[in-house]
Amino acid sequence: MLRDDHTYQADLALVHDLGFGFHGDRCAPGIRDLLEPVRRRGGLVLELGCGSGSLTRHLLAAGHRVLATDGSPAMVARARAAVPAAQVRRLVLPEDPLPSVDAVVGVGNVLNYLRDESEVERALTAIAAALRPDGVLALDLVDRRWGEDPRHLAPMGRVRPSWAVFATSALPDPGLLVRDFTTFVRAEDGGWRRADERHEIRLLQGQRVADHLRAGGVEATVNPSFGAERLRAGMVAVIGRRTG
Numbered sequence: 100m101l102r103d104d105h106t107y108q109a110d111l112a113l114v115h116d117l118g119f120g121f122h123g124d125r126c127a128p129g130i131r132d133l134l135e136p137v138r139r140r141g142g143l144v145l146e147l148g149c150g151s152g153s154l155t156r157h158l159l160a161a162g163h164r165v166l167a168t169d170g171s172p173a174m175v176a177r178a179r180a181a182v183p184a185a186q187v188r189r190l191v192l193p194e195d196p197l198p199s200v201d202a203v204v205g206v207g208n209v210l211n212y213l214r215d216e217s218e219v220e221r222a223l224t225a226i227a228a229a230l231r232p233d234g235v236l237a238l239d240l241v242d243r244r245w246g247e248d249p250r251h252l253a254p255m256g257r258v259r260p261s262w263a264v265f266a267t268s269a270l271p272d273p274g275l276l277v278r279d280f281t282t283f284v285r286a287e288d289g290g291w292r293r294a295d296e297r298h299e300i301r302l303l304q305g306q307r308v309a310d311h312l313r314a315g316g317v318e319a320t321v322n323p324s325f326g327a328e329r330l331r332a333g334m335v336a337v338i339g340r341r342t343g
């Protein structure tokens with residue numbers, strides 16, 4: 100993702116905020132449990148790819164100190180509006196430095212948005228280095244099995260009174276999912292404003308991600324979920340702890 104050519108421009112960010120916060124809600128209980136030792140010691144949680152704050156609000160409600168970040172300025176603005184008590188900042192992976200923290204979390208597959216394997220590795224190296232001793236990691240990602248389920252490639256559409264979104268998906272190679280989004284949002288004059296975005300989502304190999312984190316000092320495992328929730332087939336939860 101380029102600094103000025105980011106995904107989730109204003110209208111898709113709005114639609115995501117209004118209609119797609121359920122993933123953060125679903126993952127929150129499991130992540131809260133994983134973060135309990137961090138909460139008890141008053142540690143700082145860095146959230147990557149926070150979007151409009153669907154997980155952030157649960158972390159704050161549980162009593163965490165959270166720095167919520169996202170690469171999209173429109174998402175940063177949405178998160179600030181939706182979770183006013185949160186500290187929210189723009190942070191673009193892999194180029195922006197990460198602060199030193201007691202936990203790194205993220206839901207909604209932020210790592211899959213990076214442009215290639217070397218960007219993913221740079222981000223993982225930075226994440227591992229950002230974690231203080233005993234720091235906790237909890238990130239989801241979309242792995243190669245995503246493309247094996249034909250339902251994931253079916254066209255998607257949702258229509259609400261003030262917005263609509265349509266998406267088509269293609270798998271030009273086993274490691275790349277291309278999703279084309281079209282949104283319609285009610286404009287001030289009562290008409291509909293159209294916007295289009297293409298998302299290139301790299302399908303990662305969970306075990307390689309865990310191995311890279313381990314090389315950076317984080318004991319990480321690939322799991323079917325963070326807790327009792329069910330992730331969609333092809334999504335995994337990478338959970339880890341910095342050992343030294």
Ligand SMILES: C[S@@+](CC[C@H](N)C(=O)[O-])C[C@H]1O[C@@H](n2cnc3c(N)ncnc32)[C@H](O)[C@@H]1O
Nearest residue numbers: 107148149150153169170171191192206207212
């Ligand atoms: C699918 S959304 C998930 C948002 C939110 N966590 C949720 O579950 O509702 C992915 C998020 O990753 C962000 N993102 C994509 N590429 C990024 C990058 N290189 N650095 C930081 N954030 C990025 C997007 O702006 C978007 O908000």
